[in-house]
Amino acid sequence: MRKFDRHQGLVAPMDRANVDTDLIIPKQFLKSIKRTGFGPNLFDELRYLDEGYPGQDVANRPLNPDFVLNQLRYQGASVLLARRNFGCGSSREHAPWALEDFGFRVIIAPSFADIFFNNAFKNGLLLITFDEATVDRLFQEAEAEEGYRLDVDLESQQITTPSGETLAFEVDSFRKQCLLEGLDDIGLTLKDADAIADFEQRHRQARPWLFRQAG
Amino acid sequence: MAGQTLYDKLWSRHLVKERDDGTALIYIDRHLLHEVTSPQAFEGLRLAGRKPWRLDTNLATPDHNVPTTLKERAEGNAGIVDPVSRIQVETLDDNCTSFGIEEFRINDARQGIVHVVGPEQGATQPGMTVVCGDSHTATHGAFGALAHGIGTSEVEHVLATQCLIQRKMKNMQVRVEGELGLGVTAKDIVLAVIGQIGTAGGTGYAIEFAGSAIRDLSMEGRMTICNMAIEAGARVGLVAVDETTVEYLRRRPFAPSEEYWDAAVTDWRELVSDDDAPFDKVIELDAAAIEPQVTWGTSPEMVAGVGAQVPDPAAAGDETVQQGVSRALEYMGLQAGQQITDIQLDKVFIGSCTNSRIEDLREAAKVAKGRKVADTIQLAMVVPGSGLVKRQAEEEGLDKIFLEAGFEWREPGCSMCLAMNADKLGAGEHCASTSNRNFEGRQGYGGRTHLVSPAMAAAAAIAGHFVDVRDFGAERAANDDSQVQEA
16 A cells, blocks of 8 residues: 655645545446546546546546536645545445545545545545534635645644644544555454454354355 | 443454454454455455455355346346446456355346345344445344445455454444334335434444334345445444344255254344443434435435425525535426425336345335336336345246336346446436435436335336325225235
8 A cells, every 4th residue: 555644735625515436436437347547537427528438538528617626726636625424325445546546645524434434544545534614714725725735744643734724633543554654454464363263263163153064 | 331232242242353553353254245346356365465264254246237138138248238347247257266256146046136145045144244345235234243335455355364454333223113104114214214314424333223113124124224324324234133033044045054053043132232232322213203205315315205395405404515405406407395296207216235125026016016107207127136036026926017017127136226237317317216325327327316115116107206105005905905915
């Protein structure tokens, strides 16, 4: 996994609650058997005025000029400012893959859906939760000031706004460590292989029907 | 010491190790796989030179991409017209073969929607941890199993380690007491719950559904409810084990063998919340007050009783909510104040992991029997949840009832719930759907989804618009017996 320690980036404000994973990456793009290449179809139905399909050259598709990521001032954005319950819906990891592939590194919102939240951290994205009032204020600032950038420091768990204001954020210590070191979850868990094997043996003795004889 | 909730018990039964950072390693008993969220996980295993930890916990079946017409299905994978879909299904077959994982392939009679197949096979059992790369894995909680959806990285993690890194959730109890009105079903209960607590109301919680109205439900009904826990934001939905659970599992192919059956049942009976177990949050609903539900918007929480009107955005919550409602009405092509029963429909879909089990099909068939789908409906389709559901329905003659009424009778799969195969809505089309999500574009680009119960969907197909199935059925009660149910 890609490491994350500190990131400075342009902020794109997406003013819409309950952004679901179907909206982040529509189902026709889930047919890929790869992890990469989803960026051009991120928010496909909002970004383009026509219907997208896999394998298409997006360069000639008509863009929706009203969509925030199509506006000139937000080109190159890598910090997404969002509203409550971002990422609700399905467990498709294609959603964080698409956000990451597009170039986002940080998403800030008042709340996230559980499965999306979990999936995002496993792909090097940092998700930050602030209260509604703080998110509202960031929306106002990002919309008012062209070129609004945030400096996100994971080590000190702090965001710095262009005016120099700092905002502290919470992050789960395990997820923080994984991001800082770019750790592979599986490798980490396999360090406990003996504990897993011991548990499995006790589990089998207590509830043998959970282990199929045929298997 | 205070008692434990069902969730607490399931958690402690599977706790391998607690770490200093507050995370825990949780052992996984059953891993279900399908073609969409697994290819990258298998690729990850290969790249790292890893093998599955334990083969016999895994069970796979293709469901999302499979075509549902007999013509395409007749040729197996080769019949899948969309080459990208075909590759994904073939990739699942190849991965299962090379890693040694049991799979019900496209034309195996046992193939179907993974959340229909697991319970039907008895592969989902009380006291298990069940995971799958699909958010509707919450379905399996109906058995008193700890079940939830995972992403592809976690699919790989479970394959490689038989564990997941988790944090314990909070406990919520949703109590539904009393008797449901005639024609009101499990689907209406869960839609009413989501309408009450919202799509983020259950975030961070495991929701246990309890109360007399839940106890009175069949396993199919309980699965419908747990299935949509995720639509209330909760990864986990649960129902305590009782006689209904035990009887459902008896003699299913993957159920405990005779040798272990009694021990297993004794063990399962512990899987209830203790009377004094503390819940972090309790929600109560009166079953008798629940009307048949219809969603009018683009989120499952945008739901109302069939007798209601489409709401006015100005009267809805804070500014963010108002914007959401306005945007939804625009997308759905609806006016504030419009009667729900005035919504004209173009298509009807009866199926999905929420409502494609035998009981769902019986309920729909009862309404459809002897009637005709309205001329204004372009397509009304019934998609059984599995090959075995299809077979049973045909044995009961349900297929004939549907076909005579003008419904299409299809092959099993996820179908138009998420439209990854050829079954989809056209732009602007309104669909009465028994599925679980009414998000923008979910059933097809520009499609407009209204979530309802199977009985309500069948009634809407006959009328061409939404009708209250309770009125619709009244005339039938006098001169019709329950032949379909008992057949």
